[in-house]
Amino acid sequence: xxxxxxxxxRVESKGxxxxxxxxxxxxxxxxxxxxxxxxxxxxxESASVTLLEKKEENKIHKPISEPIKIKKEKLPNISxxxxxGTIASKIDYRTxxxxxxxxxxxxxxxxxxxxxxxxxxxxxxxxxLSENMRPSYWSELARAVYEEIKNGADGIxxxxxxxTMMYTAAALxxxxxxxxxxxxxxxxxxxxxxxxxxxxxxxxxxTVAASDIAEVCVVMHGSTSDDFCTIHRGTKVRKMHxxxxxxFQSINAKPIGRVEYPSREIKMLSGYVKRGEKKLALHDKxxxxxxxxxxxxxxxxxxxxxxxxxxxxxxxxxxxxxxxVSTEWIPHIKNAVEAGIxxxxxxxCIYGRVCDRVYDTGRDILKAGAIEGxxxxxxxxxxxxxxxxxxxxxxxxxxxxxxxxxxxxxxxxTCI
Amino acid sequence: xxxxxxxxxRVESKGxxxxxxxxxxxxxxxxxxxxxxxxxxxxxESASVTLLEKKEENKIHKPISEPIKIKKEKLPNISxxxxxGTIASKIDYRTxxxxxxxxxxxxxxxxxxxxxxxxxxxxxxxxxLSENMRPSYWSELARAVYEEIKNGADGIxxxxxxxTMMYTAAALxxxxxxxxxxxxxxxxxxxxxxxxxxxxxxxxxxTVAASDIAEVCVVMHGSTSDDFCTIHRGTKVRKMHxxxxxxFQSINAKPIGRVEYPSREIKMLSGYVKRGEKKLALHDKxxxxxxxxxxxxxxxxxxxxxxxxxxxxxxxxxxxxxxxVSTEWIPHIKNAVEAGIxxxxxxxCIYGRVCDRVYDTGRDILKAGAIEGxxxxxxxxxxxxxxxxxxxxxxxxxxxxxxxxxxxxxxxxTCI
Numbered sequence: 001x002x003x004x005x006x007x008x009x010r011v012e013s014k015g016x017x018x019x020x021x022x023x024x025x026x027x028x029x030x031x032x033x034x035x036x037x038x039x040x041x042x043x044x045e046s047a048s049v050t051l052l053e054k055k056e057e058n059k060i061h062k063p064i065s066e067p068i069k070i071k072k073e074k075l076p077n078i079s080x081x082x083x084x085g086t087i088a089s090k091i092d093y094r095t096x097x098x099x100x101x102x103x104x105x106x107x108x109x110x111x112x113x114x115x116x117x118x119x120x121x122x123x124x125x126x127x128x129l130s131e132n133m134r135p136s137y138w139s140e141l142a143r144a145v146y147e148e149i150k151n152g153a154d155g156i157x158x159x160x161x162x163x164t165m166m167y168t169a170a171a172l173x174x175x176x177x178x179x180x181x182x183x184x185x186x187x188x189x190x191x192x193x194x195x196x197x198x199x200x201x202x203x204x205x206x207t208v209a210a211s212d213i214a215e216v217c218v219v220m221h222g223s224t225s226d227d228f229c230t231i232h233r234g235t236k237v238r239k240m241h242x243x244x245x246x247x248f249q250s251i252n253a254k255p256i257g258r259v260e261y262p263s264r265e266i267k268m269l270s271g272y273v274k275r276g277e278k279k280l281a282l283h284d285k286x287x288x289x290x291x292x293x294x295x296x297x298x299x300x301x302x303x304x305x306x307x308x309x310x311x312x313x314x315x316x317x318x319x320x321x322x323x324x325v326s327t328e329w330i331p332h333i334k335n336a337v338e339a340g341i342x343x344x345x346x347x348x349c350i351y352g353r354v355c356d357r358v359y360d361t362g363r364d365i366l367k368a369g370a371i372e373g374x375x376x377x378x379x380x381x382x383x384x385x386x387x388x389x390x391x392x393x394x395x396x397x398x399x400x401x402x403x404x405x406x407x408x409x410x411x412x413x414t415c416i
Numbered sequence: 417x418x419x420x421x422x423x424x425x426r427v428e429s430k431g432x433x434x435x436x437x438x439x440x441x442x443x444x445x446x447x448x449x450x451x452x453x454x455x456x457x458x459x460x461e462s463a464s465v466t467l468l469e470k471k472e473e474n475k476i477h478k479p480i481s482e483p484i485k486i487k488k489e490k491l492p493n494i495s496x497x498x499x500x501g502t503i504a505s506k507i508d509y510r511t512x513x514x515x516x517x518x519x520x521x522x523x524x525x526x527x528x529x530x531x532x533x534x535x536x537x538x539x540x541x542x543x544x545l546s547e548n549m550r551p552s553y554w555s556e557l558a559r560a561v562y563e564e565i566k567n568g569a570d571g572i573x574x575x576x577x578x579x580t581m582m583y584t585a586a587a588l589x590x591x592x593x594x595x596x597x598x599x600x601x602x603x604x605x606x607x608x609x610x611x612x613x614x615x616x617x618x619x620x621x622x623t624v625a626a627s628d629i630a631e632v633c634v635v636m637h638g639s640t641s642d643d644f645c646t647i648h649r650g651t652k653v654r655k656m657h658x659x660x661x662x663x664f665q666s667i668n669a670k671p672i673g674r675v676e677y678p679s680r681e682i683k684m685l686s687g688y689v690k691r692g693e694k695k696l697a698l699h700d701k702x703x704x705x706x707x708x709x710x711x712x713x714x715x716x717x718x719x720x721x722x723x724x725x726x727x728x729x730x731x732x733x734x735x736x737x738x739x740x741v742s743t744e745w746i747p748h749i750k751n752a753v754e755a756g757i758x759x760x761x762x763x764x765c766i767y768g769r770v771c772d773r774v775y776d777t778g779r780d781i782l783k784a785g786a787i788e789g790x791x792x793x794x795x796x797x798x799x800x801x802x803x804x805x806x807x808x809x810x811x812x813x814x815x816x817x818x819x820x821x822x823x824x825x826x827x828x829x830t831c832i
Contacts, residue, residue, distance in 0.1 A: 163737035242768030352658030
């Protein structure tokens with residue numbers, strides 16, 4: 001009898017013996033949860049596995065290697081659109097590094113817990129690491145999401161590399177008006193690592209995709225323990241750590257809610273758009289030729305000049321504090337705006353709100369025609385500016401769009 | 417008898433009466449702490465003040481309007497170098513905005529509590545808002561700090577705008593080896609505002625400047641209450657909120673300690689360099705022509721090409737996640753490095769460590785010759801790169817300096 005996920009097993013490898021519960025793994029490593037609660041990974045090639053005790057439900061359950069085909073009538077239909085990233089990655093034994101190679105089907109086969117939540121329709125859209133995402137791909141992805149919903153999907157999961165997940169989440173937030181949940185999910189640790197977050201993140205993502213929350217959101221580990229995932233609004237989330245599993249944080253807003261694990265109970269933390277409240281609509285046009293320029297002490301205005309003189313259609317500045325740059329930059333902001341290039345001011349503080357009405361510098365920046373970015377994240381402001389320029393060519397109309405909350409990206413408040 | 421800070425007073429203005437404790441204020445507003453703990457500001461022009469009860473120690477204390485001249489032999493000698501910023505600002509009644517106009521002497525006169533801590537020697541170095549700071553000013557400031565210490569100062573306070581305080585703190589950290597404390601302080605709310613943090617921040621800064629902590633540090637509010645200031649290491653601190661008083665946070669390191677308020681008791685939170693451990697030395701040379709380029713989804717390598725082709729001597733990239741950019745950028749990184757321009761990779765996650773050995777993209781970036789920025793903040797990496805290029809022209813020597821901890825900017829650890 002074959003050992004399955006959940007069974008108690010003994011693994012022998014290189015003279016060592018390990019006993020524990022067999023955990024999901026998409027790679028050639030066997031992952032075991034030991035008695036002390038710690039997970040270890042053991043290379044399959046050198047290991048022999050002895051089944052000690054079947055998990056109760058596995059006794060009647062089909063083995064994980066069988067294809068998953070049975071459609072359960074009572075469960076919602078979720079479309080998984082795979083774009084790549086760590087959640088769909090495995091070790092490349094040639095270089096020792098992690099590459100994206102798994103399809104959505106593979107994920108499903110590796111995480112049997114998903115089966116209780118929904119029926120799945122899987123589509124591989126891209127197989128890239130997310131640093132290679134492009135604005136034109138956002139449009140394609142938005143169209144794929146739109147089609148799935150139009151064809152009856154009750155919820156969408158987009159698997160995505162974590163590096164630029166926030167950019168894609170923002171793009172989908174602006175591009176798709178949705179009557180169903182659209183959930184981006186990834187993992188910070190690849191599946192072959194014992195501390196991988198991919199199985200739990202996927203289960204929580206499916207739970208949200210089957211829920212009442214009809215928004216574009218990011219669902220990722222909420223703590224360094226495996227106790228809950230946080231549901232972040234797609235326009236208010238940022239990757240705030242290079243490696244921690246709870247790297248994603250809601251900024252300048254409360255998260256929408258959380259998914260307890262393993263109970264899969266959803267707890268709401270703020271208001272949200274409910275299933276069916278909005279009609280499906282697609283606004284997939286954007287202007288990719290926009291730049292995000294970060295101001296640092298002593299940064300010359302050359303970079304601003306370069307971009308405004310090289311065909312860029314919009315510029316987001318990541319200024320200091322309440323939204324400042326050195327005085328030397330201000331005439332060049334004015335020139336850009338007068339040439340029809342919208343300039344949006346955001347803050348490298350990340351937290352808080354831009355307010356250019358407190359200090360002289362700020363007031364001069366406003367006079368030069370810059371648009372205050374409110375409490376929008378700089379990265380989200382860039383995505384929104386690309387999108388706004390796709391919706392309207394006129395700079396005043398773009399200004400109006402930037403100042404209007406489209407997908408929860410602005411928390412309304414006065415700045416002083 | 418004149419009312420002084422600490423006295424209980426009644427203020428009548430525009431038909432309203434307020435009773436409370438008179439608080440420090442450097443502007444034409446009277447600041448009162450009300451019974452409920454909340455502070456209010458009342459314009460002096462329209463107010464009449466009645467003294468209700470002298471604060472016990474004020475009964476023998478000189479009035480605050482008298483010049484502070486008496487040198488107390490037992491107290492340490494602290495030099496206050498003023499550069500401007502909100503802590504030295506007042507409302508410009510012409511524009512309604514805040515401008516820097518106060519000298520160090522004014523600050524001292526307004527905050528009598530400082531007198532118990534030290535004798536002060538005040539020098540106005542600049543009077544600018546900190547977004548107008550420049551790398552060449554760091555060198556001048558470092559020389560001024562060096563001279564003060566050489567001339568016997570037991571501690572240094574640098575008053576500075578908060579916007580770019582972290583950049584200057586990092587610069588001084590690399591430029592000055594110091595046997596005494598060098599403390600940067602500012603305020604997030606100008607002195608005319610009832611919620612101003614300037615008086616408490618200044619008192620805590622003076623406490624640290626008179627202490628045993630011989631490091632460059634930033635001392636600012638540690639919470640939104642007036643209960644303690646945090647002592648941050650100059651290379652590990654970042655302004656993380658546009659407006660909150662506790663905007664400054666230590667990143668990827670514990671703070672050095674905290675100053676309880678009003679007790680002025682210092683509590684250490686991590687190891688530190690003690691007074692007299694290091695000999696005074698100045699390394700004020702730097703190469704200002706360096707750029708910080710932030711990568712965003714879809715960012716073309718044009719900006720990298722522009723900088724490496726326009727005489728820039730060093731480039732810091734703020735990549736995604738563990739330190740990534742799109743594959744398209746990698747040959748241009750290689751070209752820059754081969755042309756003798758060091759390229760340092762940092763992460764826009766802010767928290768965590770760059771590690772380019774996990775994913776294919778990262779390994780290719782390393783092969784192209786980029787320097788992993790470890791857990792250094794992107795802004796600090798920029799300052800350090802300018803400084804490293806001032807110490808050595810050879811790219812291999814610069815690489816070695818960047819990989820060596822100079823002033824606590826690197827927390828040693830393996831990345832995978």
